[in-house]
Amino acid sequence: MKKLLTLLAGSTLAFYMQGCSDNATSADDDTPLSKGSVYVYTSEWTAKSGELRWIDEDGKLSKKSVEFYQDSKIVGVDGNLFVLEGSGTDNLILVDPSTNEKKWEKSLEDLANPKDVVKANKDEVWVALEGVSNFIKVAVKDGKIVKTVKTDGFEVKKGQSPHLVDFETRNDTLFGLxxxxxxTPSDDGYSKMDYSTPGLLAMYKLEDGSLLDTVQLVKNNPQVMGFAKGKLYVGSVGDYATADMYGIEVVDLAKKKSSAVVDGKSLGGGVYAMAFDSKDGLAYVAVYEGWGKITLAEVDLNEKKVKAIKGVSNITGSLAYDEADGVLYIGNDDAVYTYEDDKLNKVESAVKDVLPPYNITIVR
Structure with a gap:
């Protein structure tokens, strides 16, 4: 019951702003990538549950589906598919991609709200928890929690989570955003949000989670990060309205400083989601211009140029870029689209009345 009550404290905007980007293919190295399987989680606020689907060999969204909690995120890691059931349920689930059936389910602490999963080693993964002041290492075999790392030192207000939302890895380092x-709770049942504190990047030892260092970010309310051409970029949405608070920044890890690459005015809105073509130094950005209008832009991170991509207008279902074949998958509010060689194409569904895309991941 405690988990269900937490939903009453959140606003509709909080649910709407759950779009995120797949980071399963964000490694910026020279290792050849095999073709991956594309999974799509479909859901909406009014649905009792969401549905895990996948793109079949015929290029259509699958007829078959598997139900999970409506507010869930899917993450592909090292050939595994994880389902992260959000606040109100707070579960971590491993799905076998060969059968699309559940292998195990791990109940997390109340309010945990898992947000991301990355590989720690061949047997374990790190799981980012947004709603509590810690993150965990989990065994892939059975879901057992083998280590907990506290993050309460990053709290702005004592007792409130510092909101860890994204992980990246590079060599022996784990990056936490x-x-x-x-x-602050209000009488109308919603909460008043204060985004005035800039975001923070923390670096940990990948193996044991020991804190190495931190970098203060220049923008507020970061949503996603990723590597492109060896550099780490962070996208922020700020307070959804103030241009100075959002945009894309690059982190100089050697100097422990961050600086803006594309400001909010040039971008035209906040970063709702972002996926990277790491080889060419491009970022595909879902730009939050206002309620019901999340457009798509291609950003040349080196030249700092922004190009609008027409044809999609409300990307509430995240972005995922497949480095293996150069295809961008777009979760617009009506369907999944692909973008390749400057061409936008709609992914047809094998069945009618499919829920809108909520997030997308690639498993390989």
């Missing part, structure tokens, strides 16, 4: 906003 903290939003660090605070909230």
């Amino acid at each position: 903290f939003q660090r906003y605070t909230s």
